Amino acid sequence: MPDTEFRARVRDWLERNLAGAFAGLRGLGGPGREHEAFAERVAWERHLAEAGWNCLGWPVAHGGAGATLAQQVIFHEEYARSGAPAKVSHLGQELLGPTLIAFGTPEQQRRFLPPIVRVEQLxxxxxxxxxxxxxxxxxxxxxxxxxxxxxxxxxxxxxxxxxxxxxxxxxxxxxxxxxxxxxxxxxxxxxxxxxxxxxxxxxxxxxxxxxxxxxxxxxxxxxxxxxxxGQGWRVAMGTLAFERGVATLGQQVGFRRELRALTELAESTGAAADPVVADRIARAWMGLEVMRAHAVRTLGDPATGVAEVSKLVWANWHRSLGELAMLVRGAGSLVTEGAPYELDEWQRLYLFSRADTIYGGSNEIQRNIIAERVLGLPREVRQ
Known part of the structure; x- marks a missing residue:
């Protein structure tokens, strides 16, 4: 199937199915908001599974769709653009499943892969x-x-x-x-x-x-x-490599939506007239374009350093976006929406994105890997 036809098919299915009982799930979940409509999001993912949209990149023999890399990217992009809720089974589908396909025994694959596809085990x-x-x-x-x-x-x-x-x-x-x-x-x-x-x-x-x-x-x-x-390190590193796969393209669609909404907020409040704010918005847009170009250029590249650079790029960019949101909001960013601790979307973004440069491998560790394993520089002295 041509990629353009596949994109139209994904977009049409999401539009028709994010309706009725699932209509209220748009935009729910994600970092700092995983508590939102959790049971309903599980039901949504089981609905995806019944339609064959889960585990697209897995081989057909293991319950996947055998989709091409381009098709996987398309799906994640359209999923994010549709506002579909954040997935609750990401760790099983995107990390453990591919790990078992690469390193697991046939018995492990038969036991665990089908329930992951069907969203019966988290x-x-x-x-x-x-x-x-x-x-x-x-x-x-x-x-x-x-x-x-x-x-x-x-x-x-x-x-x-x-x-x-x-x-x-x-x-x-x-x-x-x-x-x-x-x-x-x-x-x-x-x-x-x-x-x-x-x-x-x-x-x-x-x-x-x-x-x-x-x-x-x-x-x-x-x-x-x-x-x-005794050989778990190799398997664990394999899992981390899968963690930074095609789903990151969908993540960037979400970033683009956040930047667009923040830009509109800055324009509506007059904050965009401030040259400092305007410059920060322009730099954020350029950073997002660089992030996408890097992701597309290195997609599927297993070379050491590729995943580490990707993590550094998106984590620093997203943390900076949270800081920009507080600049745009001004003094209002210091006041919660309601008692005792009700945050608006920008406050939540700022607070949670402080962790972006820590979880999944801190900036320090990512830079050490690049320096030592890619550039061949001396190892950091550890006390």
Whole structure:
């Protein structure tokens, strides 16, 4: 099917189906707003699955549509343009699913991929820890074999939507005494069991999509390790590579919509007449064009450094947009919409975007990777 015809088909389907019971979901969800209409968004995604719009890039043999890279980009762009709600199953569809297709056993693929496609199981990512955030190799959560099961002990933090998830893919240290990248394993762990405690973290936005997850004797079957035991670092890096795939083009459509709305606000309030504000808006527009050009040029490029540059570009741009929103709003940005802590969209954007340069790999870590692994510069001295 030609790409133009595919785009028209996606656009038509979304227009016809974001109606009726689903009409009120437009624009809901996303960073800082994951609590919005969660159950209804799950129902929407199951509706997508029934129509064959989930997991487009997966091979047909694994329940996907075998869509081309261009078609995947088109879908994510049109999905964002339509105002369709933010997906709740992103971690399963965009991260774990491709990881299992690349590294999982046939048994793991048969067991877990169909429920991900149908949105019957929700997943979260057990990577970061209090002492191992962006420095993922410092993971200290342990897992030891006890008969036919792994027994986990430790803590994960900043675990997105763990309070809603059924399963977690966990990076744990399975070789006692191992250091850094060695001796780690990538485990699939059910969350509804004794020995697992999920504690939501209240954020600056007043919402709680991030969580702490404590493992105190939690168990999972011995065969639910993806890849070989002790080789989890390679699998974990594969997952992170999938994280920064075609969906980022849809993310940029959302950024463009935010910039357009902020520009209109600046024009309506007269803030755009301020040369400083006008210059910042122009620079934001140019930055967005650079971001898209980089994404299109490097799409599908697995080279080290590509994903890191992409993360630096969008995270810094979006944080700056939040700051620009406060400049446009002026003194009014300091007053909440209502008691006790009701924020407007610009205040929420500003507060949540402060985290953009931290989660998913901090700016410091991204720059170190580029410097050391791409440019060949000396490693940073670590105390």
């Amino acid at each position: 997943w979260c990512q057990g990577y970061s820890e209090p002492g191992a955030g962006s420095d993922l190799a410092a993971v200290s959560t342990t897992a030891a074999l006890d008969g036919g099961e792994w027994v986990l002990r430790g803590q994960k933090v900043w675990t997105s939507l763990a309070q809603e998830a059924d399963w977690c893919f966990v990076l744990a240290r399975t070789e006692p005494g191992s250091k850094r990248h060695h001796g780690l394993s990538y485990l699939l762990v059910p969350l509804d069991q004794p020995g697992v405690e999920v504690r939501p973290i209240r954020q600056l936005t007043g919402t709680s999509e991030f969580n702490e997850v404590f493992f105190d004797g939690a168990r999972t079957a011995a065969d639910l390790v993806v890849g070989e035991p």
